[in-house]
Amino acid sequence: MALSTSLALQTDTWVKAPWEDFVATMDTAPYDEGRGYFDNGYMRVEIAALGGGHARQNSVVSKVVSLFGMVRSVRLAEFTNGSFHKTGERGCQPDVAFYIGTDFRLPPQDNAPIDINVYGPPALAIEIGSSSFKDDLGAKRLLYERLGVSEYWVVNVAEQQVIAFAVAEGGSRQIRVSGVLPGLEMSLIEEVLHRSQTEDDTTLMGWLMKALT
Structure with a gap:
């Protein structure tokens, strides 16, 4: 075309x-x-181009969510840089997205964008904000509200800060404790992000495992 x-x-x-x-x-x-x-x-x-800060914090945040899900027995499926389309209306490609809960269907693993009309929106969408930080908090936040995700997180790479929003009824409000991952505090994720500046993954995940158990 x-x-x-x-x-x-x-x-x-x-x-x-x-x-x-x-x-x-x-x-x-x-x-x-x-x-x-x-x-x-x-x-x-x-x-x-995406720098080391974006790449590192992207991987760290996804590990935190995945490990939390494993430890707390939360069913989830992660999609990194996946495309989600509501045909003719909305499209997005978050840095990381998760389907969460007992009821979601796993989308097929092919090269087509995930069809929101068939599989629904992911419960959690995450943008790692470096050069795009202001847009992540502005226009993209409105996009994810309209798309119908349950939570939207923006990671401020420069500050190792997580700005999280609960989304409902087409709007959003800032939160410091996740609802889709009950009990997961943004302060814990921020602590892991700070530690990731000097610690390798083995040390970092060992610390996190102790913190979660």
């Missing part, structure tokens, strides 16, 4: 575009190497 407007080729900013341009852009090199978002008639494609 050919792009209908050159505006769709602008990156790391929101541009007005139809859904068809969003889908076509995300299938076109080099944009298929980036991450794509679509909401309310606007699209954003991020292809900026």
Whole structure:
């Protein structure tokens, strides 16, 4: 499918575009190497290079959630940089997302975006905010509210801070204790992020395991 407007080729900013341009852009090199978002008639494609801080904190936060789920026997499934589409309306590609709970169906493991209309939105979406931090708190927060996730977290890479929101009825409020992962405090995640600046994963996860048990 050919792009209908050159505006769709602008990156790391929101541009007005139809859904068809969003889908076509995300299938076109080099944009298929980036991450794509679509909401309310606007699209954003991020292809900026990600530094060590983003990469490290992304992996650390996903480990915290996964280990918490294992220790507390919470059923969950993690998707890293996965694409989620509500066809014609919304699309996103969070750094990390989790389906959580007893009722979710595992989406197929193929190259197609996960269909929100079939599998529902993930319970938890996480964006690791470095260069995109302000947008993560602004336009993307509205996108995830409309998409219907239960919680949305933004990690401030520069401060090793987690800004978490509970989402309900199309809006959100800030929280310091997760509802989808009952008992998981943002302060614990922030402690792990601070420790990750100087500690290797083996040391870090050993500390976390003791903290959770």
